[in-house]
Amino acid sequence: MLQFDLLQTDPSSHARRGQLTLNHGVVQTPIFMPVGTYGTVKGVMPRSLEEMGAQIILGNTFHLWMRPGLDVMQSFGGLHGFEQWHKPILTDSGGFQVWSLGDMRKITEEGVHFASPVNGDKLFMSPEVSMQIQTVLNSDIVMQLDECTPYETKGHLTTEAEARQSMEMSIRWARRSQAEFARLENPNALFGIVQGGMFEHLRQESLEQLVELDFPGYAVGGVSVGEPKDEMRRIMAHTPHRLPAHKPRYLMGVGTPEDLVEGVTQGVDMFDCVMPTRNARNGTIFTRYGDLKIRNARHRDDHQPLDVTCTCHACAGTSGVSWENGGRGGFSRAYLHHLDRCGEMLGPMLTTIHNLHYYLNLMQEIRHALDAGTFTALRQQFATDRARGV
Ligand SMILES: O=c1[nH]cnc2c(CCNCC3CCCCC3)c3[nH]c(NCc4cccs4)nc3cc12
Numbered sequence: 001m002l003q004f005d006l007l008q009t010d011p012s013s014h015a016r017r018g019q020l021t022l023n024h025g026v027v028q029t030p031i032f033m034p035v036g037t038y039g040t041v042k043g044v045m046p047r048s049l050e051e052m053g054a055q056i057i058l059g060n061t062f063h064l065w066m067r068p069g070l071d072v073m074q075s076f077g078g079l080h081g082f083e084q085w086h087k088p089i090l091t092d093s094g095g096f097q098v099w100s101l102g103d104m105r106k107i108t109e110e111g112v113h114f115a116s117p118v119n120g121d122k123l124f125m126s127p128e129v130s131m132q133i134q135t136v137l138n139s140d141i142v143m144q145l146d147e148c149t150p151y152e153t154k155g156h157l158t159t160e161a162e163a164r165q166s167m168e169m170s171i172r173w174a175r176r177s178q179a180e181f182a183r184l185e186n187p188n189a190l191f192g193i194v195q196g197g198m199f200e201h202l203r204q205e206s207l208e209q210l211v212e213l214d215f216p217g218y219a220v221g222g223v224s225v226g227e228p229k230d231e232m233r234r235i236m237a238h239t240p241h242r243l244p245a246h247k248p249r250y251l252m253g254v255g256t257p258e259d260l261v262e263g264v265t266q267g268v269d270m271f272d273c274v275m276p277t278r279n280a281r282n283g284t285i286f287t288r289y290g291d292l293k294i295r296n297a298r299h300r301d302d303h304q305p306l307d308v309t310c311t312c313h314a315c316a317g318t319s320g321v322s323w324e325n326g327g328r329g330g331f332s333r334a335y336l337h338h339l340d341r342c343g344e345m346l347g348p349m350l351t352t353i354h355n356l357h358y359y360l361n362l363m364q365e366i367r368h369a370l371d372a373g374t375f376t377a378l379r380q381q382f383a384t385d386r387a388r389g390v
């Protein structure tokens with residue numbers, strides 16, 4: 001089941017404030033969805049995810065299918081019981097990971113043949129198989145199996161004809177996903193994925209055919225796949241706001257804090273990206289006033305927290321009072337620099353909590369600004385602050 005209520009629309013952009021009711025709970029939008037790959041958001045306990053306000057997380061169909069396997073997942077009634085996360089979960093189709101297997105896979109109309117990266121077994125992923133796996137996982141939002149049209153292949157840009165072929169196969173796979181989802185009587189929500197490469201007229205054809213199929217929600221795929229920033233922004237400006245206004249819109253794999261603000265402006269409701277978690281593990285920290293590299297020697301004796309305005313556990317400790325509001329309960333940049341230099345596991349745990357909290361808090365500030373009708377002012381303040389530098 002899925003119900004999407006539009007609560008507010010911004011008068012001077014495509015931004016909107018919404019509420020998504022799913023089987024495992026209600027989600028306020030716009031929303032950032034932390035990525036859990038192997039049934040965990042790396043290094044973060046579910047209680048910490050709750051504490052920082054995560055409302056919905058992602059599960060990775062491909063990896064969970066490989067390991068622990070569907071028998072174990074079935075015995076827990078799905079992913080919620082297995083990973084002990086009882087709020088909504090969105091699972092991807094598994095297709096995107098198969099694509100990244102490169103030459104170890106063969107794409108046919110029927111589906112994708114590939115060798116398991118875990119044990120070399122010959123495997124097959126089709127729209128039907130993807131729906132069967134996601135039904136066992138019992139995720140609240142299921143993604144159709146699509147083909148993520150590449151931006152370039154071996155140095156040559158994807159041509160319009162190639163993008164059309166790929167987009168048309170994703171439409172056929174959307175139909176097959178929908179038919180199998182119905183046959184399985186899955187009680188959750190299936191999203192269609194718009195493709196079309198960097199060609200607006202192909203994007204238009206894709207979304208029109210998917211809207212015909214009447215999905216409860218739609219994703220925009222095929223971006224953030226190595227294209228130049230201005231190309232991604234061009235598609236972000238074309239496609240999301242052309243999708244049905246009364247249904248949720250999910251921009252896949254995006255992006256930086258700046259991309260999230262731009263995406264909301266263009267009418268996007270849902271985002272996922274590995275950036276906050278992946279960057280945290282390699283020491284790149286997002287803050288209100290710009291990014292910093294905790295490994296840099298300049299942080300060696302800095303008593304300040306990562307972000308003086310942040311109320312996360314790393315910056316404000318258990319008090320939750322930010323440094324700028326007089327809180328002194330957090331960890332210093334000096335300490336986090338030390339943990340990074342020593343390779344201590346507490347380092348990535350704390351920087352991941354901070355980066356995720358930064359993304360989730362940014363989306364909460366955006367929701368509050370949309371409620372208050374001050375979204376344009378927020379966009380301006382956000383850009384000014386981020387340019388200040390830390
Ligand atoms: O067209 C697409 N179809 C389907 N999935 C896509 C994804 C995966 C989105 N995150 C899934 C998550 C599910 C749970 C586990 C983690 C992934 C994309 N990610 C990106 N860029 C970000 C990128 C990240 C890495 C390389 S590109 N572009 C994407 C385009 C598509």
Ligand SMILES: [Zn+2]
Nearest residue numbers: 310312315354
């Ligand atoms: Zn913080």
